[in-house]
Amino acid sequence: MVRDSDATRARILDAAEAEFAAYGIAGARVDRIAENAPANKALIYKHFGSKDELFDTVFAQRVLAFVDKVDFDATDLPAYAGRGFDLYEANPTTLRLTTWYQLERPHGQLEAIKASNAAKLNAIKEAQDAGLLTSAYTPLELLTEVRALMMSWHLHTPELAMVRQPARARRREVVVESVRRLVQGDSH
Amino acid sequence: MVRDSDATRARILDAAEAEFAAYGIAGARVDRIAENAPANKALIYKHFGSKDELFDTVFAQRVLAFVDKVDFDATDLPAYAGRGFDLYEANPTTLRLTTWYQLERPHGQLEAIKASNAAKLNAIKEAQDAGLLTSAYTPLELLTEVRALMMSWHLHTPELAMVRQPARARRREVVVESVRRLVQGDSH
DNA sequence: TCCTAGTTAATAACTAGTTAGTTGCAAGCG
DNA sequence: CGCTTGCAACTAACTAGTTATTAACTAGGA
Structure with missing residues (x-):
């Protein structure tokens, strides 16, 4: 797989959106996000810091795009x-x-x-x-x-x-x- | 403390309602419910079987009482x-x-x-x-x-x-x- | 050769659920 | 009454599995 930090970030965000929408913050599983991205779990922490920050990033990005639409x-x-x-x-x-x-x-x-x-x-x-x-x-x-x-x-x-x-x-x-x-x- | 199965059940249900309302099913912690009831954690399992069944019991009881009101x-x-x-x-x-x-x-x-x-x-x-x-x-x-x-x-x-x-x-x-x-x- | 993307494997902390008991209460019996 | 026997309420400690997080490592590209 070719290395592309931005693409990986985007895949993680997509998978995270689906995961958080389905299970919420407490119910979401970082492993499942990594599996569905697909991406390695450690990359999620490298890019987004923590599960909570990942949620905040996803939420801000998606909901604000939505509101603007x-x-x-x-x-x-x-x-x-x-x-x-x-x-x-x-x-x-x-x-x-x-x-x-x-x-x-x-x-x-x-x-x-x-x-x-x-x-x-x-x-x-x-x-x-x-x-x-x-x-x-x-x-x-x-x-x-x-x-x-x-x-x-x-x-x-x-x-x-x-x-x-x-x-x-x-x-x-x-x-x-x-x-x-x-x-x-x-x-x- | 005097032994009273019904009272304990009731205390657990009250604590569970507060816990589930605050954190949801996935976010709820059985230990916290036991601590707040107060009651021993094992009693929760004896009375209600599992965290999920506890939620179902609480929900059915409280929401149905609510609807009837x-x-x-x-x-x-x-x-x-x-x-x-x-x-x-x-x-x-x-x-x-x-x-x-x-x-x-x-x-x-x-x-x-x-x-x-x-x-x-x-x-x-x-x-x-x-x-x-x-x-x-x-x-x-x-x-x-x-x-x-x-x-x-x-x-x-x-x-x-x-x-x-x-x-x-x-x-x-x-x-x-x-x-x-x-x-x-x-x-x- | 150096920097960054990506991987692997480990770990510390936590969590639902269980187990092996102890405690109080009351009925049965002499 | 006094004793004990059965039983349900209750408890503390534990286990097996999961989870978020990280440290140490490998490889690709400029």
Whole structure:
């Protein structure tokens, strides 16, 4: 095998993403990552230091790439939710990674994520000030509910995941329509 | 210490719930559960067989008790969501337990949960047939979105969880109002 | 020849699970 | 009552296997 440090790094990252998505941080096995890369176990430590640092590297790289991929439009949150839905559908491992992160890194504070959130909250505020978006909710409230609806189909317990799901197009429609109803003008 | 098998069992279950909620199945340590119960480690194996069976016992007991506590009213889903919100607020460990279950037991099929889901879906269908609930969504679609909104405030990444949250009463209001908008009559 | 990618094998620490017992309690019996 | 016998609750120490991590080594390329 030809020697290529970068390629080995990339293979390790790919294998690590799959491993961490499947088993989480505590459940992941460095041996299995090495075996699936394939790469020697010692190289993982040479390149990434430790299992935890490897997770952090994988998470930062993949999730941030993910976040960047869906562009945020505060004046059309239903469409944003639809795009987010599409991305989750195409890339379910990223959502799992995020969930593990939430559970196992409860104090994680990635600057890039904070920046992304701040930008979204700010965009919502501006859209509200311009009258292009309901002011029935604060920016944080809106972001919270939209995010929940966006991933709603992935929040099923295993039991509910087993019942026959609607086709993807319909699931998408449900998400988009739900957000539409959420943000529509006051309705009392 | 006086000998009481039932009390010991109960202490182990309490400690196990805390341990599993904090670290998940793979991350949980039997020694730590024994230490925190407090109880001897061997007793855990005598009473529950293995770490996995202990998790299953804890999960079944706690989550099913939880599910039973909030009664479902298909004709008033906003109120149901409000009650569910209250229960999640009062009992955040249960939600964590559920999330771990979803991640680490992707093939779990607890009969009691399936029955509870089936009953809910059925109640929704009947409410729809009686014209008491929107038919814009199927029962599964409605349950999916309502559940997502119900737990929306607990889906934050650590980064978003750090920003100043609204007071509990307001968070509740947001959930209830979101569900109200979701189920209100057609709005095209 | 020197530097870096990659390998091999070892190790120290940890972990789930077991074993071989000890302790307290109560029923049975004289 | 006093004694003992059976039994379940409980315990401490251990084992067999796994895991993350590292040190010592080999080889390829400039």
